[in-house]
Amino acid sequence: MFDENQPSLAANSANAIARVDDLKVYFNSKRGIVHSVDGVSFDIRDGETLGLVGETGCGKSVTGRSFLQLLPMPPGIQAGGSITFYPQGICEECGGKGCASCTGTGRTSVDCEACSGTGCDACGNNGAQQIDLLKLGSEKMRRIRGDRIAMIFQDPGKALNPSLTIREQVGEVFLQHRSEELLGAAGIATDAGGWQANILRRKASQMERGIEGLLLALPPLRSQRNKLELALDDMVADALTETQIANPRKLMGRYPHELSGGMRQRVMIAQALACNPDLLIADEPTTALDVTVQARILELISELKERHKTSVLYISHDLSLVRRICDRVAVMYAGRIAEIGTTEQIFNDPRHPYTRGLLAAVPTAASKRGELAAIKGSVPELVDPKPSCRFTGRCLFETEACGTFDPALQNVAPNHAVSCFIHHPPPEGARPSFDTKTS
Amino acid sequence: MQLRDYIIRRLIVLPILIIGVSIVVFSLTRISGSPVGIYLSHEMSPAEVQQIEARYGLDKPLPVQYYAWAKGVLQGDLGWSGVAAAPVTEVFPNKLAATMELAFSAGFVAVSLGIWLGTFAGARRNRWPDHITRIVAVSGASLPLFWLGILLLIIFWANLGWAPIGRSDATIWASIAHPTGLYTVDALLAGNLKAFGDAVWHLALPALTLGYGATAIIARMMRSSLVEELQQDYVDAARAKGLPERLVLRRHARRNALIPTVTVIGLTFGFLLQGTITAEIIFRWPGLGRWMADSVLRGDQATIMTYVLFTSVLFLMVNLVVDVIYAHLDRRVVLGG
Amino acid sequence: MADISQTRLPKSPFRGPTTSVWQVRVLRMRELAANILSNPTTVLGLAIIGMLLGMAIFAPFIAEPNIPDAYQMPRDWGAVRKPPGTPGHILGTTNEGGDVFYGVVWGSRTSLQLSLIVVSATVIIGTIVGSIAGFLGGWVDEVLMRIVDVFLSIPELIFALAIAAMLGPSFSNIIIALSMVIWVKYARIMRAQIIQVKQNEYIDAARVIGDSKINIYFRDILPNSFTPVMVQATLDMGNVVLIGATLSFIGLSEAGIAEWGVLVSEGQAGIASGRWWASTFPGLMIFLWALAFNLVGDGLRDALDPRTEGR
């Protein structure tokens, strides 16, 4: 199923952090099965920022959430495809400075657990650890969430728990993924036995139950608990400082509603990058913020990304933002990738009529805001769609093949692929649309 | 601080409401004419009736009577209860204790069970525990309390003879002192387990009957608000942080789901208060509700006035407290004022 | 900035108040019917209601009416406290020789009367008061709402009990008492709704067009405020019977009337001696009645409030 004609997949797995392959996510609804993501394939290269743009309801958020199994099932259905994740570690050679062995990224792929790097079926014989995120068991997934792959949500106001303090919320990340460090800081050996150590260990990973909370507040556990808390405070404070929050200690005790939108988003980001993950999924992180704040948050993200060598999947409906921070852009339409390529290619040489429409929609003196010069009509319903280009009916260059076949994503230039019959001929005969790839 | 202003505002309105209620209550008991009836025995001549009316000041004009009554209430004189054959204030404390013991144990059952049930169902939305809970909830809202009580009596009292009625075994009752009037508490204070067992045993059925409806209400609310909270972004955010479901549910979703439930608990209190009337009738529970019902049937206006006034004031207080707690818990509310 | 989310053609908000209102209403009704019928518990509720109504309507054919007053229990003084299965008394008799079966059947009529009268009366009163308060606002609103508050600060049943006690034991007095207690709910709902609806865009539109206040009220506000009232009314059809029965049970109904609560209370005196039937069957009827309307009421609420879909 690996396909040369799929440039987005052509990049060799060594420097891909994640690969989405023919992802299909459907939803049961009263009206029928909604194909909100229907065969999406792309990959995210290590260290890059990939923009995923599309209208509301085109499936970009669903794609993003699929990485962390955050979609409710049911009603959601995992209809097929895979998301492969290649965890990365700091390069032993250069300790992250960047050298030949790690092609300057300062990072190397983690060795496959199955074969410890020698190569086996599990890792497609390239020795790199790879994880199928969709098939991952809940406990394994839990360990990845927030640690290796983190997520920023659209509205920080909603994404922060109103009844927990900032400290409690950011702290949770460490308690979940950094309990060993915490215990170390509290002066408890990892192998220490005894009920006290056990209670503290549970405390350090939010496992304490019933009266243990009370016990911790009393001697002899009290002092160690306080040490633990202090260590946690430090970690939280550092994380907040990262996001350029002026006086983190003061802010830690506050509740989300006491902060400005920008501050909240900073907290979210701090929380996301706390364990400096390999991949950050930013789902419209600035939509809920006003313009001036947007700018700063964007800078922050890109800056942190550089520092932490984190790859970013930046989901947005706002082209201008994407243009500013992304290395590559994938344009989604109605559950499909319409076009994917480098930022330059997409913005200077758009091939898909839809992409063009979008760009044309950039307001000019002539066009009223909120109206699209180029695109008439509106997004089709994605209930049990028949095989055809999803853009039919709105497309200016529509052929009747568009109504019967489903254009596949194919190269038009290096790194630049489009799914449209304008750029590659429609298949002969009434073969199932997905075979068109191989033609 | 909106919260403080809010409380102050409420505190200002409270006395006005109470006065309003007292006027309503008073006029209620007077519209039907003089409440002298309860003080009469049969075969009295009109002259004798006048004598009695004079004795209780019922011959004076209504405003004067209201003033006298209100004054009495403030000075702790609630008039003479014909039903109890004693001053209202003399009998009130014991009956209050009885009712409160019943109401609170029922409330305790309802709150703990309701919240647990609601969480259990909400977390398993549209699976069988959920459906069962919904059935419990709806039936709880529709089951006539008095009928439920009677069914339980028919089964456990009349037929099986497992459950007693009334509040305690007279001899056991006499065996310990009753400083608080709450038999369970008294028994514990006396360190008398037999008495405690007896008290609990007598409490079981009424509390169950009374608690059922309340449980349903709370469980229902808890469930729906939990379902709502579970759809919030911060829940996904918590998952995205790598929290195990257990914590996502307990630490994040449930905590917020409890907030709206608190208000319902306030309403439930009124529900329990009303419920005590029928529950006490059926289980021969010597409380306020039974006294009230008795007074209603025999036209003991002094008691009726006291009861209605007292319950409404209590009701108002509880709701005020609940609202404050709510406003305190739900930071979004404070934010919104 | 180009914002793709705006590429969807904006649903034009202003097509003139009437049409939009009518569209809204028609759509709502269709959706409603569909939703209601798609919910099995609601359908169950409707079925039970159908059964009970049938019983009420055909009562004279199910149990031959008592002469001269059909709402009085026929008393067979020769056969008091007969158990179920006694010939002529399928469900047994009460302490007064009243036929339980008759009471169960004709009780449905009594309950229907009770609920219909109380609910319609309270809805009307509540709507009027609430509308005046919400629509006029100002001091009128203040005064009316304070009164409502006072009424609301006395627990429902207790208030009704006090009123009924004042009026004396009779079925009609129970109706009056309940009406006096319940109308405030609707006043509250109505007022809140109106204040809310008043802010809706098409009302503004209507204003722009320069409609008269009264027109706006009757054509736009009133109809749109009615959905929650409808839900509450449905629920109350059940609750009213529940409270009414409770009052009768306590003893505020008249002697010998064919009413479920009265029967339960009469039967209650006999359970110690093993006479379970007189209270069991009528109680079951009350339960079914309340259950049915609660189910339908919930169904309505869910159907009307998208937020609660699937809850």
Place this chain on the structure above:
Amino acid sequence: MNRYLSRPIISSLCVGAVLTLTAFQPAFAQEVNNPGLLVHAADDEPTSLDPAQVEPGEGGETVILQVYDRLLDIGPDSPELIPSLALEVPTVDNGLISADGLTYTFKLREGVVFHDGTALTADDVKYSWDRAMEMDLPEGNAGILSDYIAATAVVDDFTFQATLNEASASFLNSVVIAMVASIVSQDAVKANGGVEASVPNTFMSGNAVGTGPYKFSVWNRNENLQLEVFDDYWGENASLDVRIEIGGDPDVRVLGLRAGEFDTIETDPSFIADLEGVDGVTIYQEGLLLEPLHIGMNLNIPEGALPPEDTIPVDFFHDARVRQAFNHAFDYDAFLNGPLAGYGDFNPHYIPIGIFGYDAASPTYNKQDKAKAEELFRAAGYWDDGFTISVITEEGNLFALMCLVMKDSLEGLNPKFRVNVLAVAESVFDDAHAQDPLEYAMWAKNADPAADPNAYLQAYVHPDGDWGQVHGFANGYADPEAIGAMIDAAAVELDVVKRAEMYAEISKVLYDEPMWLIGAQEGVVAAHRDWVQGFTMQPLWPRPGFKFALFDK
């Protein structure tokens, strides 16, 4: 009186409490429960314990009978008067009644002590009677003393004298043994508020200090009331302490007796069926209560006073035929066999069975006679158009049932007849009942018990009597004066035989001029565990008709 209340409301708390699981094991039921203690399940709660404040038939009487003594008493098994605090029953023969029949002398027993330790003297007797008359509480029964007595006097420490207004054959039976004539401790009263005209004495209404076989112990209102054996009693000491469980539902009392938790219960005849054949339980059913259940007919209705739905004219009952028609229409069997479960009988107007002067031979309404009723209604001209009439009564008791029977009887007779039964709260009824003129055409209740026929005839028949005036009997009797004269004559006739004949005569006349519809005279029923020995009831005693002092177990 609430003695018939079967509502759950008027019922006790502890009664049920004692019905424990163990109580249901028959083995338990056989041996004696609570040895040394008599647990009695009473019906309703005392409103007061003060003899001067309690009406005959009220809950307080139960206690007063046990705690206080009177000068004379009635033996357990005969209607004859026996000495109590007085050493002899005054008669003309033993000279204790003066020849003119006006002065009664009582020689008092010596060495009698009150529960508070003070000794009884003639002074206490005078004080007790004067006290009642001076207080003259509207809810009390002092009237009966002042009606008869002109003066009271202390002759010496142990001789007491009462002088009457006029010679009376019924003084001893109606007054001396009446509850209001109980002898109270002078010191106790003086120490606690003394005597104040028409103001109740709160101490006395909540306590009792007498010379009776029982000491008042404690009264847990709405729960129970306890009496202790008084060791210094002048007579034979009682053997059991007493706990009176107050106001349990009839069925709860029945179950409690079955379970052996109660030794004696007051009960409604209709519940006897539930006790029949229960081993360990004895049903006592002898004699009849002296309180006929009657429905009053108002001949003195003010214009426009009746409830709106009533269609009868105000002079409806002036027509003797209508009154007779009601008496014929009533379904006596239904009432006797339904609500009364067969326990009861029918008495002529208006002397109850068991009272001196009752004449079995005199005509009595005791069978429904539809034909006769129809004929009379036709004659009176109400048959064709029918009428609607309301009858007011206390809700939820035998009276209400009696009304329902009347309703069914008349409506069954002719659907054009409508009877509205207004079953109202006790207080409402008492209020309405106390109005003069009375604003209802009919009301249902029962008579006040008395030991002498004159009391009944004065109250319920005499045109100038209490009800005679309120109900305007004068408007209905063919010859009111004649009837009045007959009653007055019988009242002062000291020759027993003559007197009896006179009452028989009156009963015959009243058959044709009934002023009441007498549903029935209820049977005396009670039940007790077998282990209760010496159980006896005496209908002439104030209710509930038995003395705990005579019981043992």
